[in-house]
Each structure stands twice: as structure tokens, then as C-alpha cells.
Amino acid sequence: MFKIPDHQVAGHQASNGIIGPLIDNSGRFYKPLQSDDRGSQEVAFYTKFSSNNEIPNHIRKFFPTYYGTKDIEASDGSGLRPHLVMEDIASIRTNPSLMDIKMGSRTWFPTASEDYIMRCLKKDRETTSLPLGFRISGFQIYGSEDSGYWKPERKYVLGFSTNDVRIALRKFVSSNSSDDLVPEPDCAFAETVYGGADGVLAQLLKLKAWFEDQTIFHFYSCSVLMVFEKEATLKGEGPGATIKLIDFAHVIEGEGVIDHNFLGGLCSLIKFISEILENLPQNSAQVSAY
Amino acid sequence: MFKIPDHQVAGHQASNGIIGPLIDNSGRFYKPLQSDDRGSQEVAFYTKFSSNNEIPNHIRKFFPTYYGTKDIEASDGSGLRPHLVMEDIASIRTNPSLMDIKMGSRTWFPTASEDYIMRCLKKDRETTSLPLGFRISGFQIYGSEDSGYWKPERKYVLGFSTNDVRIALRKFVSSNSSDDLVPEPDCAFAETVYGGADGVLAQLLKLKAWFEDQTIFHFYSCSVLMVFEKEATLKGEGPGATIKLIDFAHVIEGEGVIDHNFLGGLCSLIKFISEILENLPQNSAQVSAY
Numbered sequence A, B: 001m002f003k004i005p006d007h008q009v010a011g012h013q014a015s016n017g018i019i020g021p022l023i024d025n026s027g028r029f030y031k032p033l034q035s036d037d038r039g040s041q042e043v044a045f046y047t048k049f050s051s052n053n054e055i056p057n058h059i060r061k062f063f064p065t066y067y068g069t070k071d072i073e074a075s076d077g078s079g080l081r082p083h084l085v086m087e088d089i090a091s092i093r094t095n096p097s098l099m100d101i102k103m104g105s106r107t108w109f110p111t112a113s114e115d116y117i118m119r120c121l122k123k124d125r126e127t128t129s130l131p132l133g134f135r136i137s138g139f140q141i142y143g144s145e146d147s148g149y150w151k152p153e154r155k156y157v158l159g160f161s162t163n164d165v166r167i168a169l170r171k172f173v174s175s176n177s178s179d180d181l182v183p184e185p186d187c188a189f190a191e192t193v194y195g196g197a198d199g200v201l202a203q204l205l206k207l208k209a210w211f212e213d214q215t216i217f218h219f220y221s222c223s224v225l226m227v228f229e230k231e232a233t234l235k236g237e238g239p240g241a242t243i244k245l246i247d248f249a250h251v252i253e254g255e256g257v258i259d260h261n262f263l264g265g266l267c268s269l270i271k272f273i274s275e276i277l278e279n280l281p282q283n284s285a286q287v288s289a290y
Helices: A037-051 A114-126 A154-158 A162-171 A200-211 A230-235 A260-278 A284-288 B037-051 B114-126 B154-158 B162-171 B200-211 B230-235 B260-278 B284-288
Strands: A028-032 A066-073 A080-087 A096-103 A134-144 A148-150 A217-219 A223-229 A242-246 A251-253 B028-032 B066-073 B080-087 B096-103 B134-144 B148-150 B217-219 B223-229 B242-246 B251-253
Touching: A028 A066, A037 A066, A037 A080, A037 A251, A096 A260, A134 A154, A134 A162, A134 A223, A134 A260, A162 A260, A200 A242, A200 A260, A217 A260, A223 A230, A260 B260, B028 B066, B037 B066, B037 B080, B037 B251, B096 B260, B134 B154, B134 B162, B134 B223, B134 B260, B162 B260, B200 B242, B200 B260, B217 B260, B223 B230
Parallel strands: none
Antiparallel strands: A028 A080, A066 A080, A096 A134, A096 A223, A134 A148, A217 A251, A223 A242, B028 B080, B066 B080, B096 B134, B096 B223, B134 B148, B217 B251, B223 B242
16 A cells, blocks of 8 residues: 655655655655654644644645654554655656755754754755755656656765756756756746746745745755646646645744745745746747647 | 044944044045955955946945045054045934844855854854844944933843844834833834835845845845934934945855845844834824824
8 A cells, every 4th residue: 555655856765674755545645753853843843834824825835735643564664653644746747857955055953953053064065055045955857758757866966066056957847858967958848837827936936925924933954845747737737837845854933033044045046947037048938838 | 634433333443552444524434454355355345346337226325335445544553554435324414323233144155264164153153143144233322412322332232132133123213212122112213214115124125126136246244234313313304214235344256146145134134124113003103203
């Protein structure tokens, strides 16, 4: 009944003897509760978030639907273990392209341990988190039935420079994605995926408006997950491009202050996506009307 | 001809044997070039900024007018020394209330020395920079001819908690400012100083729109200076409340990326000011029409 998800691009992945998330065939995603504080903190966040009636519905849809916790057999064979149960975002798509973007120039929260802070700070400085306010944690780009997915190793992605990030965000919406960062992605799907009234940019701007105002939560080390399906996009079918926030093990109370760390990174990401749309070649309208 | 400014609330202040800025009686402010890189970097910024024609005029007015450098007698008696010459922001006001707000949750830039980074990080964590994305570096609030100014010590201001910042921003626009953080400031000038089409909030929002787009400069350890004059405000006379960015010794090239660190802090400051305006008592309109 449970299996290892096909479309996970970041985070702990289940494999031989290693614990990781599972999915079922009814569209639910089971994330094992980490044994340290992180598991209980993520449950605490989902519980608070679910019952908080100050979250508007148009914002709630940026979060995975939460179905509580459930004891199921862990993927590493260690027996029954509590899992968070939530919506499987990839399940409604056949060949999803996905990108996991960890938000914030700072992934550590003020009250963390000194050791944890120093480890995070090191990683933030070694990646684009510090210069860009976000880093790409992983992605997969669907090419075709023949070529399958381009899904680079985590280490390779974490080594991205600012320019690599720029290219990866263009390749993500290109028809000529291959298995490396060739510098001439055609951005054939940019207008459909990033642009338009329901596209990624419009969704990020809605999220931004909320972050300018909300002082309930600070989302440290949380990711924006972008999902879309090329074939469905070409045909104008299916659910279209979707943005979800994921990974809430380091969410803390906002205490009346906005999450300027997340918001700064979000504005930076918005600028990158806007520039791709502004710099589309003249024939892009033609391509997206294909 | 040169004298020590009356209305400096942060930064190195000239006093017996200590070098600091000077003013003349024609409205110019002379800042001694620091002997390390900071002096030359601030000159480099003003030179680049002055000649950059991508800066719109409605943004240029948030920066002090720059008149180049000039060798004048240093305030510590050490002889001729190069000084930055710029507009003296306080000179057009008789009894200015001023607040210096250092922007960004991170005051260090990525390429700084390890020692510098660790010193800044420590200060950012000890002050409200980390939780709020900005910290108050100093202020003076004019009371009356009898009471004069409330101008607390730098150490006291740098010890502010989030709640102290909230109260200080209210006291800054109150008629009952005294010499400590009494919790009931009346916010009598809030609508005139923070609100309105030309008030502080409207100016900060214009600055925000620019920071969401500009990728020319990253302003580390730079301050927003708020200035207004109570009596002129009451009479509806004078130049009104003014915002200026100051202190550009740690400005670096944006390299095509927005300054998410400054922008995040700016959004947080905007939220604080907005909340003051939203929570004004019903009689505030009456007070500001006084």
C-alpha cells in the first residue's frame, strides 16, 4: 500500500535502510516524524496553522492539506513509527517538473543552539542563501518520454552560483532542458508557467502581500515548492503551475513582527522570475500559444 | 566657521580630542574620511551614485546632496584632513526631532573579513537587528523650550527590546515625550508625521518600491534618518517630515540581485509605522488639526 515517492527532489529520501517519506495510492504523503524536536515542531506548526482562523483561504491553499499523524511501518523497516500525513502534491500529475527553493538568507532562528547556528551560517555562506536570500535545494525537470527527467545530485545543486540559479530557473520552464546547465534555455513555457493571472509570479505576489502583513509565524528553513507538468501545460489541461510552502520543522512564533527574512528572499525570487518574463524573446507569445 | 553639529544622534561624534563631523553656517555637513577603507568606500559610493542616471529623481531625494570632498581642519586638532561634504539635513530646522535607524538584519557584507563578520553578527544578535531587521541607533526628541531634548545614551538605545522599539517609535511622534520610555505616549503627531500623502510612511513605501526593483547597490549598515520639527508640524509650516538614507561606508555592488537584507528590514519598519497609524485613538484627527 505504501511506496517511496517518485518525485521527491530535496530532504531525506527513503532508500535501503534509510528512513524517508512514503506515499499511498490515494494521494497522501507520509513524512516520518524526526526523533529530535523537529518532528514535534512540525506537528505543532500544522496543528496551530490548521486551527488559526486568521489565515485567509487564498493563503491557506499555498500550504499542503494536513491530515494529522498516523503510525505506519517506517520505510527503513524499523517498525511502526508516527508519520505526518498530508496531501501528496505530485500525485495529481503524471510527469511533474519540481523545484524546491529554500527561503531566507538566514536558515537559523535566533533561539537555536550555538552549534546549530554556526552550521547553518556556514551553509548559508557557502550557498546562494546569503547573496540571493534563497537557495535551490533540488529539482527535477521533465524532458520527454525518451529523455525522462533531469534530476541533478544535491551536492551539484547546492554548489550553484548566482548565475547558475538564473539559468536553472530558465531551464525549469524550457523545452530544451538537458542534463546540464547549457546557457541557452528557450524559456518556451515561461509565459504559461511563470506568467499569467494564475502563474507562479502571480502566486508569489499573493504570498508576498501576506508576508508583508502577517506576524503570526516566522518560517525558518522552509521551502517554496514549484510544480507543473509540461504536457498538460502545452495542452492547457490539468491544474497548472502550483506553489506550495513545505518543511515547517523550524517555524517559530512571529511575536508581532513580520518574517522579514523570508520576505526578503521572496522579493529576490520574485525579481528573478520577473526578469525571465521581461526578457522573453518576441516569439514567446507564439510558443506559448502552441 | 566650522562647528560641531548640535543634532547628531549616532555615529562618531566630535568632542575633546575625538574626531567627528563638522558643519558650517551655509547648511553643509563635513564628515571626516575614516583612515581605513570606509572613508574611500563612502566617497566611491557618492561618486557612483551621483553619476548613475538610472536613479530616479524621486529616489535621489532620499539621499543627502553630495558636494565632493574638501580638506578642512579636523575637529580633533590633528590638522588638515579630507572630509566628505554634503547637505546638513538638520540645518533647515530649529528644533529637530531625529531618529537614526540602522537597516537590515545583517550589517555585514559577504566579502568582509572573518573578524568583522563575527563582530557584526554578535551586535546584530544582541540588538533588535536580528529579530526586527533594523535597530534604532540613536534619537533625539524635542519636548519644549523648557524640557529641551530627550537624547538617551547610545548604550541605552542599543539595549532596546522589540517592545522598547515599538514605544520609541510612538514617543517619537508624541507630545508627552519625557526622558524615559513611559508606556503611554499620546501619538499626537503620528498622523501628521507618519501619515498623509507626504508623511514618513508614504516616503518609506516609495523607497520600498525602489528596493524591490533596484539591483545596483546593496546598502549594508546604512541608516534611515527620520527628521521633523514639532512646532512647524503643529503650524503646518516648514519642510515637513523627511526621510534620508545615510552612512554608505559599507555599500557594495548589487550585481543584478536586489538588496533583500535592506528590503526585509524596511518592510518590517513599515509594518511598525503602519500599526501605529492603525491604532490611533479616535480623537487623533482632532489633535493633529490643533
